[in-house]
Amino acid sequence: MKVFRTKYRMQRLSLILLVVLIIILLIDLFPFYWVFVSSLQPNIDILTGKTKLFPKKVTLKNYADLLLETAGVTAFRHYILNSLKVSFVVALFSTVISILGAYGLSRYQFYGREFIGRMLLFIYVFPTILIIIPVYEIMSKFHLVDTHLSLILIHTTIAAPFCTWLLRSFFDSVPYELEEAAAIDGCGKFQAFFRITLPLSAPGIFTAGIYAMITSWGEYIFVLIMINSGTKKTVPLALAAYMSHVDIQWGRLLAGSALNVIPILMIFLPLTKYFLKGFLEGALK
Amino acid sequence: MQKKNQLKGYLFLSPIIILIAIFLIYPFVNVIRISFFKTQFGFGEMEFSGIKNFILLFKDEVFRISIRNSMIWTVGSLILQLSIPLGLALLLNKKFRGVTFVRAIILIPWIAPVVGVAMMTRWILEPQLGLVNKILMGTGLIREHINFLGSMTNALPTLLIISSWQFIPFGTLLMLASLQTISPELYDAIKIDGANSWQIFRYLIFPLIGSMIGFVFFFGFVWNFNTFAIIWMTTQGGPVNSTMTLPVLIYRRAFKSFNMGEAASIATIVGFFLIIVGFLFFKFLWKRTER
Numbered sequence: 332m333k334v335f336r337t338k339y340r341m342q343r344l345s346l347i348l349l350v351v352l353i354i355i356l357l358i359d360l361f362p363f364y365w366v367f368v369s370s371l372q373p374n375i376d377i378l379t380g381k382t383k384l385f386p387k388k389v390t391l392k393n394y395a396d397l398l399l400e401t402a403g404v405t406a407f408r409h410y411i412l413n414s415l416k417v418s419f420v421v422a423l424f425s426t427v428i429s430i431l432g433a434y435g436l437s438r439y440q441f442y443g444r445e446f447i448g449r450m451l452l453f454i455y456v457f458p459t460i461l462i463i464i465p466v467y468e469i470m471s472k473f474h475l476v477d478t479h480l481s482l483i484l485i486h487t488t489i490a491a492p493f494c495t496w497l498l499r500s501f502f503d504s505v506p507y508e509l510e511e512a513a514a515i516d517g518c519g520k521f522q523a524f525f526r527i528t529l530p531l532s533a534p535g536i537f538t539a540g541i542y543a544m545i546t547s548w549g550e551y552i553f554v555l556i557m558i559n560s561g562t563k564k565t566v567p568l569a570l571a572a573y574m575s576h577v578d579i580q581w582g583r584l585l586a587g588s589a590l591n592v593i594p595i596l597m598i599f600l601p602l603t604k605y606f607l608k609g610f611l612e613g614a615l616k
Numbered sequence: 617m618q619k620k621n622q623l624k625g626y627l628f629l630s631p632i633i634i635l636i637a638i639f640l641i642y643p644f645v646n647v648i649r650i651s652f653f654k655t656q657f658g659f660g661e662m663e664f665s666g667i668k669n670f671i672l673l674f675k676d677e678v679f680r681i682s683i684r685n686s687m688i689w690t691v692g693s694l695i696l697q698l699s700i701p702l703g704l705a706l707l708l709n710k711k712f713r714g715v716t717f718v719r720a721i722i723l724i725p726w727i728a729p730v731v732g733v734a735m736m737t738r739w740i741l742e743p744q745l746g747l748v749n750k751i752l753m754g755t756g757l758i759r760e761h762i763n764f765l766g767s768m769t770n771a772l773p774t775l776l777i778i779s780s781w782q783f784i785p786f787g788t789l790l791m792l793a794s795l796q797t798i799s800p801e802l803y804d805a806i807k808i809d810g811a812n813s814w815q816i817f818r819y820l821i822f823p824l825i826g827s828m829i830g831f832v833f834f835f836g837f838v839w840n841f842n843t844f845a846i847i848w849m850t851t852q853g854g855p856v857n858s859t860m861t862l863p864v865l866i867y868r869r870a871f872k873s874f875n876m877g878e879a880a881s882i883a884t885i886v887g888f889f890l891i892i893v894g895f896l897f898f899k900f901l902w903k904r905t906e907r
Contacts, residue, residue, distance in 0.1 A: 351707055352718065359722050359785065365747060366736050380745045428631045435628025442622065447629065450636075456835050457640060458842040458890060460863040461883040464650060464870050465643030488639040491632050549729025551845040556871055567731040571849050574735065581745070584735060592732035599727050603720040611793045 363592065370394070370589045374582030393582040394590075407587060409562065410569040413479065417565060418547040420483050425491040425543035426536060432491075433498035434524065438507065448499065452610075454492040463556050470557060477559045485557075486547040494539035497609030501535030502528055538605040545595050566591050644887060651881035655874075662877075669881035679882065681857050682865040686841065689776060689861050693840040696780040698833060701787030706821075708788070709795045719789060726786040734849035737778050741765060768858040771851050775859055779846055783839065787832045794828035795821065830901030837893060841886070862886050 369382045371389040374396075376382060397407045436448055466485060467476070475481040505528045513523035529536070551567045558564055564572070570587050573580065599606075626633075654665040673679045708718075725733070740747050741764040752758045764774045798821065806820050844863040847853065853860035853868060860868075862882060870879035 348707065348710065348712070355704065355722060356718070358781070359725060362736050362740055363724065363728070366732075366739060369739065377745070380750070382745070382747075428635070432629045432632040435625045439622070439625030439628070441625035444625065447633070451632075454636070454640065456838040456842075458838060458886070460842050460844045460866055461887050461890075462640065462643035462647060463867065464876050464880050464883065465646040466639060467870075468646070468650075469638070469643065484635075485639055488635040492636065495632055545727065545729070549731065551730055551849070552867075555848075555867075567729060570731050570735060574738065574849065581739065585739065588732045588735040591735075592728050595729060596724055596727060600720050600724075603723050603727075604716065607719075607723075607789055607793065611790070 363596075366585055367589050367593065370582070370585035372582075374580070377581045377585070393586040397583045397586045397590075407566075407569065407583075410564050410566050411590070413563060414548055414565040414567075417479050417482050417486065418544045421486040421490060421547035422540045422544035424483065424487045425494050426540040428487065428491045429494035429498050429539055430529075430536065432495040433502050436495070436499045437502035448496065451492040451496040454489075455496075457489070459489065459552055463552060466553070467556055476557060477563060478557075479563065481557045482547070482550075482554060482565070485553045486550055487543070489550070490543035490546040493609075494543055497539050497542070497606070498532065498535050500609050500612035501532040503612075505531045534602070534605050535609065538602045538609070541598055541602055542606060545599060548595060549591075647880045647883045647887065650876060651884040653877045653880075655877040665877070669878050670885075672878065673881055673885075678857060678860065678865065682860050682862045682882075685772065685857075685859065686861040686863075688772065689843070690837060690840045692773075692776050693780050693783070694833065694836050696777070697783045697787050697836045697840070698829065700780075700784050701791050701832065702829065704784075704788045705791035705795055706817075708792055719792070722785040723789060724785070725782045728782075730782075730845040731849065733778070733782060734846050737775075737846070737850055738765065741774065765850050766855060768855050771855060771859045775847055775850060779840070779843055782846075783836060787836065790832055791825060791828055794825040798824050827901065830897070834894070834897040834901065838890060841890065 365384075368384065368386065369377060370393055371391070372382055372386050373390055374393060400406070432451075436444060470476050470481045475484070509527050510520075510523040513527050514520055518526060548565075549567060551571070554565050554568045555571075558568060566587070570584065570591060573584050573587065650662075651669055652664060652666060653662040654668065655662050708715075739745075741749075743749060743761045743763045743766065746764075748764070749758075749761050752762065762770065764770050802820055803816065806816055811819065842863050843861070844867060847859050847861060847864050848867065851859045853864040863886075866879050866882050866886070869875050869882065
């Protein structure tokens with residue numbers, strides 16, 4: 332195995348590595364391509380099994396059907412607006428809360444700091460299914476069942492801990508001395524933070540916000556238990572409901588899934604390296 | 617260096633801590649309380665019933681099936697989700713043009729919303745229209761359409777593979793990052809000593825990335841054990857309980873049969889189990905990280 336011999340030098344791809352890479356990328360990405368390319372073909376072709384891998388003609392009819400229809404349960408536009416509303420607010424709340432928390436973790440010395448930091452990271456895989464019952468109870472006590480506010484609260488709680496963890500590593504990498512120097516030059520302490528650390532951590536803040544938005548946009552369990560009325564559904568719940576119809580409208584469903592997945596990936600792809608950086612700071616330490 | 621102002625540090629963290637306390641920690645504890653109550657119609661009439669819920673559970677056949685399925689699910693997933701990422705990470709641990717791009721792009725299944733993934737699964741594995749069946753039929757490998765999600769024998773393994781497909785890129789990137797902390801000089805040194813590839817792995821790589829493997833193991837364990845959405849949106853635990861794992865059972869008992877007390881007792885058992893696993897992880901695997 333020559334794997335270890337030429338490490339850490341830019342090298343031409345060896346044939347075997349190239350083949351493996353292509354296989355990995357195919358397994359990874361092909362399903363997404365297939366859903367997308369299917370969604371661009373006429374519903375009748377989809378339902379009769381004539382879906383093509385490389386269609387010569389594409390149509391946006393499925394998207395038009397999905398988005399322009401106004402009758403009854405098919406008001407998909409409405410669900411997109413609901414999802415956008417909830418996830419934007421979650422992104423905003425999470426960003427503010429995590430900037431505060433990360434600043435505290437990064438700039439102050441206090442008892443239990445490392446424990447709290449670690450706890451924030453591990454909430455990334457918090458077993459939410461175990462708490463659906465008490466959370467439902469809390470929400471019903473505050474008369475929040477079937478409101479978007481309940482989703483905003485719980486989604487922020489799920490997303491913000493990881494955002495805080497992520498931002499802390501960005502704040503940590505800005506030397507405190509820089510802030511101090513600015514403070515000596517006549518900036519206030521907070522002004523120094525806003526003028527120096529915050530701009531330098533912009534990629535982290537952006538990643539945290541987008542991460543929170545995506546978490547909320549795709550979250551399913553709590554939407555499932557909290558939302559009852561048809562008008563308040565978010566996209567995941569609406570799509571899941573379409574899926575359980577007896578005769579599945581594949582054309583619209585595929586278009587809906589493409590709308591659910593593709594914009595998110597477009598926004599997040601450039602940020603994956605920051606996402607990983609934030610994650611690994613803790614995992615490798 | 618850092619300000620040693622204790623109170624202010626807590627103050628900055630208070631919003632997030634309050635949210636976590638109300639919506640994660642308090643419910644995690646409160647679920648134990650609910651598990652001791654007999655409930656009807658949600659939280660309408662709660663009546664203390666001691667450990668009756670637990671006794672009922674252990675007589676419950678579906679609960680036993682769910683435990684078995686959850687075990688198969690978690691162990692099976694972890695085998696795939698540790699071995700494949702480790703192999704891929706060793707293979708990809710090189711610098712080549714486009715490496716950053718590849719790393720960003722292979723993370724897609726992990727980021728994609730689970731509804732999209734469930735949808736995709738159903739479309740690709742659809743018995744009549746699905747691509748996989750078409751390819752298998754076309755190449756003559758099978759004579760009859762395979763019903764991946766609708767058969768008792770196929771459903772669990774199929775979903776296990778889909779769910780692992782989501783996790784593997786993430787696991788790979790974590791292990792890859794860990795591999796890249798090993799400096800090239802160490803490889804040179806051990807090779808001068810005449811080590812072969814296996815010895816390099818055994819004595820150099822493994823000790824240094826062992827803690828990362830432990831980390832991925834723990835993350836994967838908790839993540840897999842609590843997987844709900846993908847199962848619920850594809851099979852709802854069926855056919856005939858063949859994909860009924862503990863999370864699906866908790867949801868079904870709580871929000872389909874509205875037996876909150878019993879669902880809470882399942883959640884309590886799972887919670888304690890995960891706490892034990894977490895304790896063992898922090899005691900034996902995590903500590904090593906802080907050499």
